[in-house]
Amino acid sequence: MKSINNSVRVRTAIAAAVQGALLSLAPARPAPAAEPASGAEAVAQLTQPSGELEVGAGDVTKGSYKFGEYNGLEHEGLFPILNFDLSGGGSYDSDSVRRWDVRGADLGVAARELSLDYREQGKFRIDLGFDQLRHNISDSYQTPYLGTGSNTLHLPLNWLKPSVPQANATNLNDRALSPVTGLASAVTPAGAVVPPTAAQRAQVIAILGADVPDFQRYNLYTQRLRWGGGFGVDLSRHWQFTANMRQERRYGTQPLGAISSAIQENSVILPEPIDTETDQYEAGFHYAADKGFLDVGYYGSMFLNRVKAITWDDPADRTRTATMSSAPSNQFHQVNLAGGYSVSPNTRLSVSGSYGRSTQNDPFLSDTSLPLGLPETSADALVVSRNLDVKLSARPTRAVRLLAAYKYDDHDNRTNVARFVFYDVNLAKGAAASSFNGALGLPAGTLSSNVNIFNNRPHSRRLNQLDLNADYAPTRAQSFALGYQWQGIKRHCHNTWIDCENADTSNESTFRAEWRARFLDTLETRIAYAFANRTVAYNSNAWLALVPMANVVPGAPTAGATTSVYGYLTQTGLTGFGPLAGFPASPLTGAAALFSPNNNIVPQSLYGSRDNDSELPGLRRFNVADRRRNKLRSSLDWQASERLALQGGFEYNRDEYEHSTYGLLQARGWALSLEGDYRLNDDFELPVFYTHEDQRSRSAGDGFGTNTNAAFVGRAGNTLVSGGCYATVLAKNLNGKMDPCLIWSTDMRERADTLGLTLARKGLKGGRLDLAGDLVYTWARTDIGVSGGSYANNPFALAGAPVLAPGVPAVFFIPATDLPTVATRTLQVRLRAQYAVGRSSQVNLLAAYERLRSSDFAYDGMQFGSGTEQLPTNERPFSYSLAVFGISFIHRLW
């Protein structure tokens, strides 16, 4: 069956040579020769160091950021082609061990690579390298901010707060940036639909005139520049020392979402400046002998971020600013040890271990959102990682192979826990005093009830894993394998006041079986199945570790609570969601009042958080939830004839989160791959492949409301509900937290078809011409089906409006509708011709066509007037059609 693998490798080689390395043309491939070389020449070409240079030019017919996402060809027009591959040093039959290589690839574009390697084999080697990688993100992004590229972003002086005065004269609303939605009719508080007044029109027009021209296109991209070098010294026959380093500078801008104002929950997408440097070092001693080896080494990674923060004006009030911190500089140092020993000719033991320290101590930013200042000046964060891996493999008989492995992986976060008190971005201190001023020893009124009092949670994780595998091959043509794996994970946080982890312990057992067989030397098949069962002790109240005030009896409980939130939850066995009961006849008192207004969720003011952090009872975060996992893998390889090879592969995965009521409930998927390779002879072949992948996931949630005994909306007569599970507003409100119509589910399905075709024809024109071409078509789409719904008030059910006519609903139930399909279609066609000119030269011709069409509803919410609470960026889905042509001359220098 190796012939099948070989043929497939040849196919992919052609495909990638044309498409992947678009501009790295010649050096990796032997050039056809126009004139047959003599025997001596042919031998020399095969055995002697050589040098090749490629020079040419190409043209891109249309600029596209997406086409040039990584290949440096985002601009329309000409570009140079320059590659070289030079080798030198002694000949194989000389007494010299000196060799060197200098290579350059894609030197004409911003994806260039350059490397140099000098070595005296058996003595030492030195290598140097440079690599540039540009990543294009968006060329349709627009922003009104001045100072793009820096970390201080101001709105222009003429900036007016976007608002729709006919709907709300004061609230920020980006609909004002569109003449359609900004000047549309609105519902007045009196329940009338009226067009904007002249004054309101003037205000919107002024906003449009001031703000819209402020939006300027700003291209978002990042660039990585890497320099590296290394050397190795052979200290003796058995000992070697190696060291290498790599420095990477990354700069540019990328999009960053930021809350511009927590007052109205608005956000902006900022052009975040990037200016970082990462230095990585490795050094080690290596010992190798017949029966064993030993490696001792060091790895260090130092990350430096020169942008410490980004500051921007609030679009609702350009005199106010907000600040966000950037990723902090950090360091990682690790010592590694690995060894292996052949206990016997058929038994091998290998051990590796490492000890690492990850640190971060960037000074904290401080601003007016911190009413009590900083509890400490920096995190002084430390994570100690320890890893041990032991494997013992044995072949007691020719037919039997055994493996036992143990793995220990400890991620010990020793960062100090401290209390951080803050208001959300640009949020003013509220009128009501915090319940915890007294408990914190603060004067009454120091903190208001909309303050956040949080503790950080340094997550730690310790993994133990045991693997046992046995393979039995009764014949050369057939084998069976059985395996068992146990994995236990313990999680914790140092110094949090309560267990911080949803799953402090999880255990997973995996059973594996595999059968492989070969028939008649032309047919090979493999079927593998694995079943895993993960059990977790799930703790729904772990979120309380974030809010230390949950363990404090409120000093001035606004709802009459007599114990702490945690105390009450512990007593009752409830979660922060509260009991699933209807609205009680009379308000609950005492500790029960912690669920306010009675039987609802825990009020934020009683645990010191502006947002509700609790989760639904029955939610299991999927990465730490009970899970049953099934995996099937199969493949069939058939060498149908000397010319035709066929392959098929099928994968199936199914994860069931059997004890989860909400969150991810199930994920399943399958993939089918088919390949065929027709090879007429060494000069002509036609491989084809097709892959279909189908991934589905199902999750659920609950858009529960608040239990109240309110019986109408706006006016007393507005009581009817249209659709949903309740007929009246009162019934709906009494059951706000247990309304089955608000339970929703999502069925997300992602499918992709990929078709590839390659045609290669060599040896035309008397051996001078090679042709190759390939086509890849991809059709990927995402469908999201949703069930459930939500309620929306009739916009005319207002206190100041007339009572709705009899039979007119005060509340509508809005059934969920499926999301529009997100689809991407990509077609790539690439053709190449290599024509030999003389014995040492060739001409390469390249023609490529690419087309991409994508549709994505996410972009609809980024446009002027879309009405989302996000400042528009006017970005568009990627779409392009273009061609690339190239011609280059390759000359063999020696």
Next chain:
Amino acid sequence: MPAFVLLAWVSANACGQEAPAQIDRGLKGDAVCTRCHDETEAKPVLSIYKTPHGVKADERTPGCQSCHGPSEAHVKNPKGSSTRPPVDVDYGPRTTAHAQAETCLKCHAGGQRAHWAGSEHERRDVPCTACHLIHAAHDRVMNSITQQETCFACHKTQRAQTHRISTHPLAAGEMACSDCHNPHGSAGPVLMVKNSVNETCYTCHAERRGPFLWSHQPVDEDCTTCHTPHGSNNTALLKARTPWLCQECHTADHSGPINSGANLPGGNATTVNGTLPLANQNPRSQTNARNCLSCHAMIHGSNHPAGARFSR
């Protein structure tokens, strides 16, 4: 201390690396083979002399028979048959993958191959020559641009995923499979080059390493909880679209309500079944645009004292 014990143990058992005495690893020995396997071969074996295996002045380099065995029957063809008997070690179906690997590991143990024994590829009988072209002047699996050709010959689903709209720069040849995976085995999962998925990702994304003041538990634990590295229909290589990906774990406060087509601009919720005038429409922000990440942008961790919700 354990390092020294292990070192002493290994050193005491070292046997040296000299080739068997009967093998002539020099050109004279090679000539036994190259007098037939010359420049006319369809797959020229002579190119090996351009590789480190062909540096004859280095006394460690092998000769043809070092790897293929003395192969006397093949060389002498004592029965005079038209098809010569095969060489002792032919790196084809006749020779087990284990035997092939043992030949290579005589010189290439340790380093990148430290975890070969018991690794995924070793257990599935993938021979070294399934990936490496020993005689070729340029072994394409050692070239970052062409390496994926070899890997995708077996890993076809991953090949297809690299053609999605959101990918790492694999198809552009700016990244190699071996930047993340060590095909010879490793201490990490799925042949990661480092001890864990995250440690591997941090080699290029060190800004995600922290440790942060406010850490996000699944981020700390495994990047692939949310990301699928080979390619995705969703931007930033996410396994599923946001906000639904976020809602797989978060159902509190504003992450609880439904996000459906009705919440899009012009959707049924926006228009309240057609009764809400245009200027009052307000599609749900969490469903649109960058949704959750419009505000919780520091989702990998925040170091701002007020960044507990990953929004500063």
